[in-house]
Amino acid sequence: MIPIGFAIINFDIGLGPAEILEIFCPERHFILNDEPDLEYQLDDQVGYILRRVYQRHTGIFAKLMPQDLTPTRFAAMVKLLELGTLSQNELGRQTSMDIATIKGVVDRLKARNFVKSQRDPKDGRRQMISLTSEGRSVVENALPFAKNVTEKTIANLSPEERNQLVELLKKLC
Amino acid sequence: MIPIGFAIINFDIGLGPAEILEIFCPERHFILNDEPDLEYQLDDQVGYILRRVYQRHTGIFAKLMPQDLTPTRFAAMVKLLELGTLSQNELGRQTSMDIATIKGVVDRLKARNFVKSQRDPKDGRRQMISLTSEGRSVVENALPFAKNVTEKTIANLSPEERNQLVELLKKLC
C-alpha cells in the first residue's frame, strides 16, 4: 500500500492519504483488506529529520569555524581543554567516538600540531593525549565561533523552544 | 577560562559555574577581568547532542533493519516506492543526499539488484533510477521494521513530547 495510489485519488477529491484512511476506516486504518496500515512518510520520521538537521548544522559549522576545525576535532580539543590529559580511549568516550574514529581525529590533530601524545609510563598500553600550547590557543580562540554555530543552528527557535529541544534530545541519548 | 577551575570551587561552596558567575557579575558574566565569558559546555550544545542522538538512532537502525538496509539505502528505496522512477539527481534531492553520496548509494543498491538504472531516451544526461521487483518487495517488507526503528528511537518520550520534538526539529532544516 503505497502513497502514490492515494495521490491519484487526491487529485480528484482533494483529500490526503490520512483523511482518506479516516473515511474508509477511522479505527483500524486499513482499506479493502486486512493488510496493516504501512503508510510511512519518510519526511516525518525522526531519524531522517535528525540526519537532515545534523547535515545543516555541520554545514554551518564548516562555514563559521576557523582553522579547518570539524565538529569532531573541535569536540576533542574542547574536552582536552576542560579535562586535561586523557588516554586516547578515554578521549573517545568523552566525545562519543569509537576507538577507530578517535584515532583518526587524533592523528589529524597531531599532524596539525594541535595535540601531542606520549605513552603512559605507568601503563604501557595507554597513549596519553594533550593539547599543545598552539592547540590550546586555537581552541580558546575558537570558542566564540562555536557559540555562534550553536546560535545559528537554532536561530529559528524561541528561547523556550531551544530549552525544550535540548531537553528532549538529551532524553534520546 | 575553563570549567575545571570552577569545579574545584564547586566542591567547597556547592555552586556550579553558572551560579558563581552570577554572584561575581550577574550582568556581564565575567570574573576578575574583561575577558568575555567563554564558558562552553560541549554536552549542552545542540550540534553535539544531535550527533549523539543520530548515532544512537543509526545503531538501532542497524540492529533492527533486515537486508543490510542502512538509513540512506532505505530512504532512497522508500522515495522510489513513493514517487516511482526518478533521475539520480532528483532522487538525491528527495533524500537529502548530494550527488556524490547518492551515486554511491545507488551503486550499492544496484549491486544488490534492489534498483536498476537506464539512460533517459529524452535526455541523455539523466540516469533514471527505479526499483526492481525484488527491491519493491524488500522495501515493502522493511516498512514495519522501519516504523519499529522510529518507535525505539523515541521510546523515552511521551506522545506529546514526540510531536514537540518532530515539530522543533522540522524548524531546523
Add this chain to the structure above:
DNA sequence: TACATATCATTTGCATGCTAATGATACCGA
C-alpha cells in the same frame, strides 16, 4: 609464577557525506 581475562590501541574494510574538478548533454537567446 602462570593463566585467564580485561583493557588499550592499531589496522582493515565498508559506508556515509562533503568539495572540487571534469565532461557530457540540454536549452535558450542572439
Add this chain to the structure above:
DNA sequence: TCGGTATCATTAGCATGCAAATGATATGTA
C-alpha cells in the same frame, strides 16, 4: 546555427563512523 549557460553525472580526495580482527600490556587469581 552558434555560443553561453545550466543541468546531470562521474571521479578523486578527505573526513567521519562502525564492526571485526589482531596484538600488546595489565590485572587478578589459582
